[in-house]
Amino acid sequence: MRWKQIETMTCSVARTLSVVGDRWTMLIVRDVFLGLRRFDAIQHDLQLTPHRLSDRLRKLVRDGILRRVAYEKRPPRFEYRLTEKGLDLYPLMATMTRWGDRWMAGRAGAPVELVHRPCGHAIMPELICPCCKSKIDAREMTARPGPALKGRGLPAPDIQPTRRKIARTSAA
Amino acid sequence: MRWKQIETMTCSVARTLSVVGDRWTMLIVRDVFLGLRRFDAIQHDLQLTPHRLSDRLRKLVRDGILRRVAYEKRPPRFEYRLTEKGLDLYPLMATMTRWGDRWMAGRAGAPVELVHRPCGHAIMPELICPCCKSKIDAREMTARPGPALKGRGLPAPDIQPTRRKIARTSAA
Numbered sequence: 024m025r026w027k028q029i030e031t032m033t034c035s036v037a038r039t040l041s042v043v044g045d046r047w048t049m050l051i052v053r054d055v056f057l058g059l060r061r062f063d064a065i066q067h068d069l070q071l072t073p074h075r076l077s078d079r080l081r082k083l084v085r086d087g088i089l090r091r092v093a094y095e096k097r098p099p100r101f102e103y104r105l106t107e108k109g110l111d112l113y114p115l116m117a118t119m120t121r122w123g124d125r126w127m128a129g130r131a132g133a134p135v136e137l138v139h140r141p142c143g144h145a146i147m148p149e150l151i152c153p154c155c156k157s158k159i160d161a162r163e164m165t166a167r168p169g170p171a172l173k174g175r176g177l178p179a180p181d182i183q184p185t186r187r188k189i190a191r192t193s194a195a
Numbered sequence: 196m197r198w199k200q201i202e203t204m205t206c207s208v209a210r211t212l213s214v215v216g217d218r219w220t221m222l223i224v225r226d227v228f229l230g231l232r233r234f235d236a237i238q239h240d241l242q243l244t245p246h247r248l249s250d251r252l253r254k255l256v257r258d259g260i261l262r263r264v265a266y267e268k269r270p271p272r273f274e275y276r277l278t279e280k281g282l283d284l285y286p287l288m289a290t291m292t293r294w295g296d297r298w299m300a301g302r303a304g305a306p307v308e309l310v311h312r313p314c315g316h317a318i319m320p321e322l323i324c325p326c327c328k329s330k331i332d333a334r335e336m337t338a339r340p341g342p343a344l345k346g347r348g349l350p351a352p353d354i355q356p357t358r359r360k361i362a363r364t365s366a367a
Contacts (some may be wrong), residue, residue, distance in 0.1 A: 131342065
């Protein structure tokens with residue numbers, strides 16, 4: 024399969040990656056979340072070629088993640104803002120931050136702290152089950168076909184139960 | 196900047212992407228979470244060339260996400276299992292699933308349902324603040340320099356407060 028075909032997979036991970044899975048794209052989204060909205064600012068921060076940055080920004084606008092907004096009329100100048108669909112990538116960014124802080128930061132500690140303004144604490148957002156409110160543990164999760172895959176089973180040619188335990192660790 | 200240099204950025208998102216940000220890598224991780232542990236099974240599912248799949252698996256082992264375990268001695272055959280570090284990518288995968296289900300699934304609905312075994316419900320994991328337990332809303336989050344960036348400020352050359360509101364939507 025070619026990368027451009029992944030959005031045709033019946034898989035939400037693949038579909039998400041078809042939007043934000045290209046190199047640099049999530050770092051551009053991160054910059055916009057941090058308040059960098061202008062081409063020059065993002066380019067300065069990521070040190071990308073103008074061609075590459077234009078290409079990614081154009082795709083993010085086309086995919087409905089960013090909106091191009093004029094902030095000056097003469098000469099016409101634009102900045103990029105997150106749409107609702109783009110803003111909804113925050114959990115993805117926060118989850119990447121948490122993983123990087125935990126496994127990659129080393130002794131220098133976290134580069135950035137995320138602060139929850141309503142309660143005032145620097146936090147690492149936590150994933151919970153909305154039904155029973157307990158913290159999600161990968162070992163306690165299973166996957167089964169949803170509406171779009173009913174009758175077709177999960178993509179797993181070596182084992183074929185319709186329901187299976189998701190995670191097996193090396194310790195299992 | 197070149198992609199191979201992103202792990203040198205003082206940024207947890209960049210560091211996470213240096214491990215799982217390459218094309219196909221998160222789909223391989225997804226397959227292992229779904230129980231596909233063997234080279235042939237993953238290759239069959241993703242239709243990758245053996246060379247490309249070997250390359251990604253080797254990197255995932257080197258980065259400590261997967262562990263190569265012999266399941267047969269003669270002839271020697273191996274499968275791949277998630278380490279603790281790899282298992283901790285579950286929140287990332289679940290968050291991608293949630294975003295894809297919400298924005299990309301269309302009328303056919305979700306491809307896969309995630310079931311929380313302790314309570315038995317098909318759920319979409321939710322991101323909460325571990326302090327006040329409320330649901331995370333990107334508009335209510337701010338970022339500030341953590342220990343590794345103390346005194347250096349956040350990477351945002353156009354606006355320079357040490358603390359800033361993270362998200363501005365197009366509606367803002």
